[in-house]
Amino acid sequence: MKIVVVESPAKAKTINKYLGSDYKVLASYGHIRDLPSKDGSVDPDADFAMVWEAQPRAEKQIKEIASAVKGAERLYLATDPDREGEAISWHVQNVLTDRKALKGVDVKRVVFNEITKRAVLDAIDNPRDLDQDLVDAYLARRALDYLVGFTLSPVLWRKLPGSRSAGRVQSVALRLICEREAEIEAFRTDEYWTIDAQFRTKERKNFTARLTHLDGTKLDKLSIGTEAAAKEAVARVEGGAYSVRSLEKKQTKRNPYPPFTTSTLQQEASRKLGFGASRTMQIAQKLYEGIDLGGETVGLITYMRTDGVQLSQEAVFAIRDDIGKNFGDRYLPNSPRMYKNKSKNAQEAHEAIRPTDVRRHPKQMAAHLDKDMLRLYELIWKRTVACQMASAELDQTTAIIGAADNRAEFRATGSIVTFDGFLKLYQETRDDPTQDDDENDRLLPPMAEREALAHDKTMPEQHFTQPPPRYSEASLVKKMEELGIGRPSTYASILQVLQDRNYVRLDKRRFIPEDRGRLVTTFLSNFFTRYVQYNFTAEMEDALDNIAEGTVAWKKVLQDFWKAFREAVDNTKELKISDVLNALDEELGPHFFPVDENGASVRTCPTCGQGRLGLKLGKFGAFIGCSNYPECKYTRQMTQAGDGSEDGTADLANGPKILGQDPATGLDVSLRKGPYGTYVQLGEKTDDNPKPKRASLTKGMNPADVTLEPALALLALPREVGPDPESGEIILAGIGRYGPYLKIGSTYISIPAGDDVLTIGINRAVDLIANNPKKKSAGRELGEYDGKPVTVGAGRFGPYVKHQKIYATIPKSIVPEEVTLEQAIELIKAKAEKAGTGKTAKAAPAKKAPAKKAAAKKTAAKKKPAAKKSASKKADSTKDPAQAAGDD
Numbered sequence: 001m002k003i004v005v006v007e008s009p010a011k012a013k014t015i016n017k018y019l020g021s022d023y024k025v026l027a028s029y030g031h032i033r034d035l036p037s038k039d040g041s042v043d044p045d046a047d048f049a050m051v052w053e054a055q056p057r058a059e060k061q062i063k064e065i066a067s068a069v070k071g072a073e074r075l076y077l078a079t080d081p082d083r084e085g086e087a088i089s090w091h092v093q094n095v096l097t098d099r100k101a102l103k104g105v106d107v108k109r110v111v112f113n114e115i116t117k118r119a120v121l122d123a124i125d126n127p128r129d130l131d132q133d134l135v136d137a138y139l140a141r142r143a144l145d146y147l148v149g150f151t152l153s154p155v156l157w158r159k160l161p162g163s164r165s166a167g168r169v170q171s172v173a174l175r176l177i178c179e180r181e182a183e184i185e186a187f188r189t190d191e192y193w194t195i196d197a198q199f200r201t202k203e204r205k206n207f208t209a210r211l212t213h214l215d216g217t218k219l220d221k222l223s224i225g226t227e228a229a230a231k232e233a234v235a236r237v238e239g240g241a242y243s244v245r246s247l248e249k250k251q252t253k254r255n256p257y258p259p260f261t262t263s264t265l266q267q268e269a270s271r272k273l274g275f276g277a278s279r280t281m282q283i284a285q286k287l288y289e290g291i292d293l294g295g296e297t298v299g300l301i302t303y304m305r306t307d308g309v310q311l312s313q314e315a316v317f318a319i320r321d322d323i324g325k326n327f328g329d330r331y332l333p334n335s336p337r338m339y340k341n342k343s344k345n346a347q348e349a350h351e352a353i354r355p356t357d358v359r360r361h362p363k364q365m366a367a368h369l370d371k372d373m374l375r376l377y378e379l380i381w382k383r384t385v386a387c388q389m390a391s392a393e394l395d396q397t398t399a400i401i402g403a404a405d406n407r408a409e410f411r412a413t414g415s416i417v418t419f420d421g422f423l424k425l426y427q428e429t430r431d432d433p434t435q436d437d438d439e440n441d442r443l444l445p446p447m448a449e450r451e452a453l454a455h456d457k458t459m460p461e462q463h464f465t466q467p468p469p470r471y472s473e474a475s476l477v478k479k480m481e482e483l484g485i486g487r488p489s490t491y492a493s494i495l496q497v498l499q500d501r502n503y504v505r506l507d508k509r510r511f512i513p514e515d516r517g518r519l520v521t522t523f524l525s526n527f528f529t530r531y532v533q534y535n536f537t538a539e540m541e542d543a544l545d546n547i548a549e550g551t552v553a554w555k556k557v558l559q560d561f562w563k564a565f566r567e568a569v570d571n572t573k574e575l576k577i578s579d580v581l582n583a584l585d586e587e588l589g590p591h592f593f594p595v596d597e598n599g600a601s602v603r604t605c606p607t608c609g610q611g612r613l614g615l616k617l618g619k620f621g622a623f624i625g626c627s628n629y630p631e632c633k634y635t636r637q638m639t640q641a642g643d644g645s646e647d648g649t650a651d652l653a654n655g656p657k658i659l660g661q662d663p664a665t666g667l668d669v670s671l672r673k674g675p676y677g678t679y680v681q682l683g684e685k686t687d688d689n690p691k692p693k694r695a696s697l698t699k700g701m702n703p704a705d706v707t708l709e710p711a712l713a714l715l716a717l718p719r720e721v722g723p724d725p726e727s728g729e730i731i732l733a734g735i736g737r738y739g740p741y742l743k744i745g746s747t748y749i750s751i752p753a754g755d756d757v758l759t760i761g762i763n764r765a766v767d768l769i770a771n772n773p774k775k776k777s778a779g780r781e782l783g784e785y786d787g788k789p790v791t792v793g794a795g796r797f798g799p800y801v802k803h804q805k806i807y808a809t810i811p812k813s814i815v816p817e818e819v820t821l822e823q824a825i826e827l828i829k830a831k832a833e834k835a836g837t838g839k840t841a842k843a844a845p846a847k848k849a850p851a852k853k854a855a856a857k858k859t860a861a862k863k864k865p866a867a868k869k870s871a872s873k874k875a876d877s878t879k880d881p882a883q884a885a886g887d888d
Contacts, residue, residue, distance in 0.1 A: 003068050004076040004110075005092055007085070010289040011115060014297040015078070018117045019124065026065050028079070032058040033091050035146055042143045042150075044562050048555055050143060054095065065092065066101040074106045076127065081111035081350060082305055083548065084489055086131055087138035093130065114356040115290050115299030137548035140557055144168055144540070147562065152528070155572050159580050160523050161617055163516065164501040169486050171524055172537045173494050174503050176479060177471055178513045178521040185591060187467035192222045193230035194461050197410055199242065199401060200454040205445030208459075209401050209410035211237065216406060222465075230460040237458055240403035242410075244451045248398045252415075253391040256422035258309040258339040259352035259384050262488030263481045265304070268383070270474035271429040273375050274509070277473050277492035283376045284353070291368055299356055300365070301380055305489045306350035309339040311384075315354055319388045322358045331421065333390045354384040386426035393419040397444045401453060414444035470510035484538030518588060519622055526583040527572055531565065577617055584622070585615050592624060606656065607634035607684075633685070656681070660708035662715075669711050671703060678703045680711040696735055698757060713758045718743065722762035724769070731765050733757050744769055783821040790824050792816060803828045806835075 004025040006012050016025040035041040036053045043049045054062060069075055075096075077089035089109055096102050108127035112119040148168040156163040195211035212219055214233055224230050260268070262281075269280040284304035290297040311319075316336045323332050339352075355377070362378035369377060394415045401410040417423065447453075471479065477491050486494055498504045503517030513521070524532045540561070546552040593603045593613065605611035611628035616635075626632040656670035659680070667683035682693040695714035697703060713719075718734030724744055732743040733751070740757035742749045742765050749772045751757055755764060782790045782801070790803045792810070799816035800807045801824040808831040810816050814823060 001068075001072050002074045002076065003065070003072045004078050005065060005089070006078050007080060007088060008289060010297075014115055014290050014299070015120055017297065018120045024068055025078075026068060027061065028065070028088060028092055029058060029061050031055065031088055031091060032062055032095060035142065039150055042146045044147070044558070044566075048143055048558050048562075050139065052091070052094075062095055062099075066096055066099050069096060069101050069105055072105055074108060075102070076124065077107065077109045077130070078111070078123070080305070081113055081303055082489065083134050083138050083141075084305075085111070086134040087142075090130055090135045090138075113351050114302040115288065116356050119356075133550040134548050136554040137544050140547050140554040141544055143558055144561065147558075147565070148531075151565070151569055152531075155569060156520065156523065159527075159572065159575060159577065160519060160622070163520050163523075164503070166520065166524065167497065168531075168540075169490060169537060170494050170497050171521070171532050172485055172534060173476070173480060174498055174513070174517055175521050175525065175532050176476065177498070177504055177511045178518050180468060180471055181513050181518070182591070184467040184470065185594070187465075189467075190222055190465045191225055192463050192465065193224040193227070193233075194463060195224065195230065195233050195237065196459045196461065197237065197401075198456045198459065199410075199412075200456055201445055201447050202451060203446065206456070207412055207414075207444050209399070209412035211408060212411045213409035214407070227462070230462075234458045234460050237403070237408040238455075240405065240407055240455065242401050242403055242453045242455050244399055244447050244449050244453065245402035245409070246400045247447065247449045250396055251418075252394050252396050254394065254421075254423070255391050256337070256386045256389055256426070257383065257428050259311060259354055259387045260380060261307050261309060261341075261352060262305050263307075263477050263491060265353055265380070266477050266491060267474035268379060268429065269376060270472060270477075270509070272379060273372075275372075275376070276506075277477060277495050279372075280376065281492045283372055286373060287377055287380075291373075293368060300360065300377055302351050302354050302356060304353050306353060307341060307488055308350045309341050309352045311339075311354060311387075312351055315351070315358070316388060319358050319385055323385060323389055327389070327424065330419075331390050331424065333388070337388055339387070352384075353380055355381050358385060382426045386422040389422035389425065390419075392417060392421035392423045399444060399447065412444060414442040416443050470512060472509050472511070473506075476511060483534045484541050485534065487541065515622070518591065519584060522584050522587050523580065526587070527575065527580075528568055530568070581615055581617060588615065605632060605634050608632040659706070659711050662712060669708055669715070671706055671711065673703075680706070680714050682715050698735065698740060699753070700756070710758065717757065719758075721760065721765045725766060731762070731769070733760055733765070742768060747772075782819070782824050785821075785825050785828065790821060790828070792819055792824065801827055806831055 002019075002023045004012075004015060004019065004023055005028055006015060006025060007028055007030050009027040009029070012025040012027040016023065019025065033052045033054045036051060041051045043051075075093075077092060079085035079088040079092075086109075093102070093107055109130050110123040110127050112123040145168050149165055153165040156166055196208050197211065198206055198208050200206050211233065214223075214236060217223075224233055258264075265284070266277045266280050269275040270277070273280075275283070281304065284301065287301045288299050288304050290299040320332060320336060358381070360381075362374060362381050365377055366374055395418050396415040397413070399412045401412065403409070469475075473495060476495065480486050480491065480494075498511075498517070499506065501517075502514055503520065504511050504513050506512075521532070530536055543552065543557045547554045547557060589603075592615070603613045605613055605626040605628065608626060608628050608631070611626035611632050611634070613624055613634075614627060616623055616625040616629075624636050626634040656672045659669045659671055661667065662669050662682055665682070670681050672679055672681055677696055679694050679696045683689055685692055693715055695711075695717060697706065697714070701710070714735070718732040721731040721733050721742070723730055727744075729744050734741060734743065735757060736748070738750065740751035740755075742751060742760075747769075749768055751760060751768070755768075780792050782792055784790065785803055788804050790801060792799065792801050794800070794816070797809070799810040801810060801819065802808075803824075806828055808824075808827040810819060810827065
């Protein structure tokens with residue numbers, strides 16, 4: 001028997017069908033062991049010795065593989081064809097060796113780029129040994145991430161409370177997002193105007209051209225900066241005699257894009273399909289592992305973690321054949337297209353992502369795939385086929401239109417696609433299309449040089465410069481790839497970790513840094529500058545690539561890194577919190593305290609009027625407080641001053657808004673924003689008034705519209721609505737933790753959304769109470785016994801009479817509606833006597849668990865606190881450096 005180990009059960013099932021009864025294919029379910037999440041798992045002082053621990057969830061798979069391997073002829077390690085796959089195979093072999101399960105067993109490594117019968121059989125026929133260089137590169141990466149996580153994260157927790165873990169690559173990606181946000185905040189909008197003119201040829205065909213020169217001076221983007229300047233330019237170009245000064249026509253070609261790599265697939269899936277990077281990889285994994293086609297499971301795409309843009313010769317010929325059959329020879333270039341990766345950091349020489357069989361057209365796969373799988377497969381199929389199609393051909397025309405007296409010159413461009421080529425099938429989407437793209441899609445009418453043109457009208461248009469856009473998942477992946485940060489298998493996890501730690505959030509598919517993320521980035525940039533530099537991170541990736549290529553020893557790379565990194569960490573031991581606050585305040589001050597329209601800072605404390613607002617650090621993280629603390633105790637959450645929303649809370653970010661004074665007490669009435677919403681408050685918190693009266697705004701209230709009158713009405717709640725006509729009890733209206741309510745006696749009834757707690761009248765209140773099931777079930781009062789009311793009601797177990805906490809069931813012989821006070825008292829006395837003799841209490845033990853179970857329960861209870869402590873410790877992700885070490 002021959003044993004084959006793959007990662008997933010889906011692959012195992014498919015490959016077992018390909019190989020037949022002489023083989024047994026088992027799944028490892030990914031990594032079977034990892035570094036324990038505790039200090040000391042990597043020991044720099046012991047030549048970077050690493051302690052590995054079998055994953056609890058993987059123990060079952062390990063035992064199954066070990067049992068199957070004993071006595072087997074050969075073990076094939078068939079995990080994914082990349083560094084991570086090589087590492088999984090290395091772990092499996094080491095664990096089996098440690099358990100003495102490989103005696104007499106020949107161990108070989110096999111790789112295949114696609115899960116098809118041909119590819120798998122070819123791999124089995126051409127096995128190799130484990131690639132130790134790839135394993136060493138994995139060990140170095142894992143050790144680096146672990147050491148950064150377990151060394152840097154505690155520094156963050158001590159010096160920047162409220163922070164989560166920091167990671168080697170994730171921190172650099174976060175810096176990209178934060179720096180882009182800072183650019184946007186620092187951006188100052190400039191006004192500019194463009195001047196377009198409409199001309200008419202002698203054939204009476206209209207076209208539009210843009211002013212590029214005025215009185216012999218070339219205009220740049222901001223040359224015409226005001227409306228007055230625009231009107232002056234319009235007046236200058238009017239009335240001139242215009243003609244075609246020059247006309248340039250040329251044929252251009254647009255070549256197809258290379259086939260997909262991991263990063264370009266993630267980018268295009270984000271732009272075209274709206275998929276996040278993680279979602280894209282999840283779907284691609286399913287397409288790679290295969291689907292059922294007529295009783296046979298077949299992988300539809302090649303391996304999806306790759307930097308390579310090359311295609312196998314066999315695949316190229318198949319694609320060209322398909323193009324000729326379905327599009328015609330005109331769409332087939334004379335020779336196959338060959339692509340080379342421009343990135344110097346491209347790792348293993350895998351093929352690009354492509355369909356395993358180009359003849360499986362998306363339309364044919366529609367019946368076998370769900371909606372998202374089909375969309376991603378179609379995207380991959382089209383890009384792959386298009387990469388081998390003929391170039392698109394365009395006729396491009398540029399016309400220069402000049403005035404006879406040289407007062408003005410205009411430029412018009414246009415193009416027409418004369419042959420669509422690959423554009424018939426596929427066109428790449430851009431993150432931020434430019435105006436030039438629109439101009440190039442314009443078609444100019446026929447005209448000749450020196451042809452006189454009629455000037456019909458001039459059209460000035462106002463514009464404003466725009467800040468750089470926030471990163472989308474697509475543009476961030478592209479930027480990381482350009483900088484050499486991370487690798488194909490890491491992009492999705494890096495973006496996910498940033499969101500999981502609440503360092504960033506996605507809004508309209510764009511990354512916005514949270515204040516927590518900006519604080520972490522600022523701290524690292526100031527005190528660990530080297531380790532969040534883009535070039536340093538890229539150089540580390542180069543070093544890891546060199547390890548994979550066998551040109552440098554992995555422990556040498558770790559030694560060089562660790563010595564300098566350890567010194568940087570040691571230098572922070574004497575770092576004072578005040579130093580941290582000063583650095584944060586200096587860099588983030590413009591973010592939290594932007595200047596107003598007059599250029600003045602908004603740092604004056606709104607409470608004492610003298611202190612300066614600044615960043616403070618507390619047990620639970622950073623906040624904004626007054627410099628006059630402890631005399632002034634003003635604080636607020638880290639919210640940008642003036643950064644409000646449509647609910648009208650913009651002014652509240654910088655402190656309370658005084659609405660006026662309470663006529664009765666003379667105290668200020670203020671509008672404030674707290675962690676649970678907006679509220680009004682009477683007076684200030686002082687030693688004499690530790691709990692000033694507060695009242696929450698109702699859901700229908702817009703904070704921007706709240707004035708003194710409704711604020712006083714809220715503070716006066718609960719208010720008397722009026723007496724109940726039946727009982728005479730006073731009905732109250734108020735606001736509680738669950739919203740507005742009415743109260744009569746001990747019964748509370750919620751006020752519906754359409755009614756206002758401040759204005760609801762007695763008639764409406766009585767109607768709500770009368771039709772409320774709680775009021776109906778509250779019971780009919782029969783009279784008093786021992787000075788307390790006796791009521792009759794209906795519960796889930798039938799009708800009853802009630803006196804204080806005693807409930808007595810009404811027997812079937814008595815009609816509940818006709819029960820008298822005397823009958824009720826007798827039933828209550830009987831129930832009380834029964835309870836007093838202990839008969840009711842003795843009935844309960846019959847339901848108790850047997851003695852053995854009770855003893856077990858008692859033992860478990862004794863153990864429970866320790867288990868709880870352990871569980872809570874394990875669940876505290878904010879103090880888990882191992883999570884930080886999991887960037888890659």
